[in-house]
Amino acid sequence: MTASPMAAPESAHEQAQALVSAVERIVLGRRSAVELTVAAVISGGHVLIEDVPGSGKTTMARALAQALGGTFRRVQATADLMPADITGSSVWEPARSAFSFVPGPLFANVVLVDELNRASPRTQSALLEAMDEAAVTVDGVRHLLPDPFVLLATQNPFEQWGTYPLPEGQMDRFTALVHPGLNAEDVERQIVRDQLVAPTVDLLRPVMHVGDLPALRRAVRGTHVSDGVLGYAVSIVGATRTYPGVAIGASTRAAIALVRCAQARTVLQGRPHVLPDDIKALAVAVLGHRLVLAGDDGGHARGQQVIADIVAKVPAPLLGA
Secondary structure, three states, X not given: OOOOOOOOHHHHHHHHHHHHHHHHHHOOOOHHHHHHHHHHHHOOOOEEEEOOOOOOHHHHHHHHHHHHOOOEEEEEOOOOOOHHHHHEEEEEEOOOXXXXXXXXXXXXXXXXXXXXXXXXXXXXXXXXXHHHHOEEEEOOEEEEOOOOOEEEEEEOOOOOOOOOOOOHHHHOOOOEEEOOOOOOHHHHHHHHHHHOOOOHHHHOOOOOOHHHXXXXXXXXXXXXXXXXXXXXXXXXXXXXXXXXXXXXXXXXHHHHHHHHHHHHHHHHOOOOEOOHHHHHHHHHHHHHHHOEEOOOOOOOHHHHHHHHHHHHHOOOOOOOO
């Protein structure tokens, strides 16, 4: 695919806002969750959406995939799902007397893995290379995934029956953990009314060409970040490594994800440079799920509270610093 030219800042802002507006037409009353999801995707990352069953996780992921356009595949994670079921496998062709590779559902622009933590650790680990390098290796041969490649995954809370905790390396590859949360009663009433005839997400049409996403991502990464704001983000990440009760703090990958996501938030809001408030607003969602805490029970509430405490203590730089 030929790369699209870099989008102008105004165009990038309009494209990002168009994605938010499209998803929000389907996912009512959850603008902050929608903006966070879009920001993570246009920053170049992948998104994990966590909530109880029936709360709209899959609908949010499908809505974003529909709005982006491009090829879309959905994988339902189960305990007996095997790595080859998602990466693909080599199949013997008698006519050629040779093996040929048959791509799995990962070979799409947008892939939704529903209830990811119902898959076994072995199958979960098959996603690591795809999430980090946009490629999979099967029988010693490396195959590149389509560009762009976006992984959207949902998971039920760890305490739900029949789930496996995601390995630390995989959690670190998710740019953000999104909690859609509960709807207000009037919003829920409207959702029920809208869904009586058919799922509203089926009616959503793309608002951009998926081939424009790489250019939008380049525009996001070109957004100005001052030394002071970058240092602020790195200081927050560094503080997680010495915080009492934290066994493993956030990684350098986490610091990069935080700054890139802040750049995306800046584009969404139509500003020319990242502010300390962008870092503050995103720190919990980008960093909280990456921490490994002593006596961790598999949930993320404690890690998110640690990040909130750190953000409250680390001094923010003055504007223009």
